[in-house]
Amino acid sequence: MFATSKRIKSLLILPALLATLVLALGLLNLANRVYFQMTVGLFTVVISFCIFILAWNSRNFTENRSLTFLGAAYTSVGLLDMFHLIAYMGITGINDNSADQSAQFWIAARYVEGISLLLFTRIRNRNEYSTLFIYGIITFFFTVTILYWKVFPTCFIEGTGFTAFKRYSEYLISALLFVSLILILIRRKQFDLTFVIFLSAGILAKALSEIIIATFADVNGIMNFSAHIARAASFYLVYKAVIHDGLMEPFDIFAEDINEAKQEQLKAVEHIEGIVKQRTTELRETKEEHQLLTGKLLGLQEEELEHISNQLHHDITQRLGFLAIEIGKTQINAPNANISDLQENLARVNEVIGDLSNLTNNMSYQLHPTRLYELGLVEAVRYECKIQSFHYRDIDMRCQVENLPKRLPAKMAICVYRIIQESLRNACEHSGCSQIEVFFSDKPNTLTIEIRDNGSGFDPEKVNIKDHHCIGIALMRKRAALIRAKLDIITVPDKGTTVSLLVVKPEDKLKKSEAFYWE
Template sequence: MLIIFWTAIILTLRFLSLNNHAFFHMIIELFVVIVSFCIFILAWNSRSFTNNRFLIFIGIAYLAIGFFDMFHFIAYKGISILYEDGSNQSAQFWIAARYIESLSLLVLPRFASKKISEQTMLLVYGLATSFLMMSIAYWEFFPVCYAGGEGFTAFKTNSEYLISAIFFASAIVIFSRRKQLGGEFVLLLITAVILKVFFEIIFFSFPNVYARTYFAAHIVRAGSFYLVFRAIVQAGLMMPYTRVFENLKKAQQQQREAIGHLEEIVEKRTIELKKGKDDLQALAIKLLSFQEEEHKRLALELHDDLTQRIAYLAIEIGRVEMAARKAKESVIGQDLAKVNGELADLSTFIHDMSRQLHPSILDELGILEAVRSECRIQSLHSESVEIICRAESPPEKLPPRESLFVYRIIQESLRNACKHSGCTRIEVVFDDRPNTLKVEIIDNGKGFMPEKLSGKGHHGIGLASMKERAVLIRAKLEIISAPDKGTTVSLLVVKPNDY
């Protein structure tokens, strides 16, 4: 469809060139003028988003070129609006436009890197355009380009060849700056310049206005201006937006790579932290297990060795006491009886210490009976506190480590409640389920604010120890308390899969 459209346009123009040369010339020149003004408008309005100063300067140059070409076609013979016979003025406007166009393409690439503002360049072209316009239309000292009866003057002919040479030189200059200006922009611009050179050569080699070459020359001229327009569109609109999207795409890619790299780092650090946490937990378990084993060993030594020796010593002292009484040594008997009482107290103390170091009942009868025993002992030490232990459903025997840590958490909770809460009643409730064991230690004491409790003091250290033991057996420890509303310590133990 596009080929058919352009073919129809060219055939129509050819028909006009054969039947009405002046009208054909006007259409081509009007197209050139409109394109020139469009080049300026597009280049000037691209100032805010392009760094290509050459593009802006070229737009300013084509504004001046558009004015000269406009006066060229309105002064053209057969269309002349300003003059009765404007052949000379039309040729003068033509030569002025070509000089401005060729010199601009030659010089402006060098000025693009200079610190010259767009407003200054616009002023320079405005003054130059005004001066040349006045020299042609008013002062009339611009060199004559067409003489009636003689045709084009030598100045006009020589100028056309000079302009062609300048166009050729400008193509070389533009090509040399292809890296700064951009490859596609330079390609379009050089192609346009080459077409302009061809136009100049064809136009003067075949002066017959009805010849095919004359028609082709004007088509080439229109095409050269269209290519300049395309170059400005490419460099002024498409290229900046393309670069923006490319930079945006590149930034997004870099962002994705950075996020991926960051995710890898985070994942690696997470694995390292998890491994470190697992190692610390394993170390803590080993330390606590070693501590409990040491407590167990000391408890056995105290119970089996030291307690037996004290018992033997008490028996011997009792025997000596009886012998002293038979010998009627009452004073010695009383002293021995006192010593025997001290030994009994010492035996009780050692027994309590042995139980605290490691409750043997925990290994023998399980967690429930061990806690009940602890409740009875705490009741003896805190006579004003009623301690009750009940089981909603009797718990089955837990694995040794879980059983010992649960016992220690309950033991610490009971001690904290008796020492710090000022309570009169403590209730320990067991709720055993197929996969979990829930234990609650409830007191009616003064309560406290858990979030404000620091790690300092025995109370804070005790709670920290409870939480650490809960973490090591993957249990959930929750402390619910408020001032004057008592405290509930809730422990939820997930039973091991192989339990």
């Protein structure tokens, strides 16, 4: 309710101000016609120069390049109108023929204005300095022809009034203005709608003013007053058009660009904040996983040490105790024993010593795979399959090799070996399979290793690092990432599992001391 009443008041203020202004000018015209015409003339001169100032200073940030042409044209119009005021009878007495000179400057200004508006829609990309220079030459030419050469056609004769040239020129100028109005309306899509409305209204007011002045000779009548009001309104409307297209619209576009930039910045900030939040969450989860993984590794280390301790205590200690007993018996019974009994006792001792040797070799190999360093990756994997087959006799293990290169960097080879070793252990301990196949496939730049089993498989989505049985998978992924290899675990419940490792071979040539042999 309050907003509506405020809008109504704002709409009523402008007509009230215009009515008051017209009334004041009317009273001034009744009191002193010369002052009235001088006031309107000064107003149009000031507006002309303001049009130039606005058009010239907005040329760098407006898309309407024709404004510079319009500003240069109204500079010439303003100067000629100013000379018209100076020469006007009653303002100053330059010479006895000042009334004719005043009318001549008037007609010159109107021709410049009419022709310029006619050319306005055609001239868009002319250099602004050359345009300003041309209008300076035009202004100088009219001034010289009127004041010094005195070759400009006579427009006013004392005792007779305005000449036919002056009246017909008014009609011709009106025709030029109407044609320019039509051209602007035809090419209205080249300009902003508000600019077209203001400029069209200004041209129409100018044309009506020229027709009234040419038609009604009485300079003291109401029609002459109306013509001057229309002329003042026409300059103001052109000024409004220039303000809108040269000042308001660029700043509106600039404000829209700023708002769009702000919105884009806000979106970018929100996007960055989302990324930072996501990365922070991922880092926190990764940190928790690393902490959990470290704890699991320490637990596995303790379990491995406990396993080694049990093997040392139960297997090796018991076998050493058995050896001590057998050797003690042999030593006691040696004086009275025959050769065959001694040989039998020594054979049992030798068998136990051989088992001890194999046991210690296996334990040593599990801790540090010497075959990897001595014989290469393939032989180390084959030996690992042999060890697992010894522990899991019901599982058939095979190792197939195809076009293998001769060597691989040491750090890469140990990581590949540990991944294969962990895959074999997981398959043997958890899959319930009856067959495991290790397959090596070499290509020019890559090496593919697959460990396949026909076991029960598992659901990858249910793999959780907190599960004790999944710690091995986490270690495999860490080792694959360490050598920048691609590790894929393809598994389907009850249909087996395939662990695929894609290793990108280094391009640099390796020294023999820096590599492990494959074969």
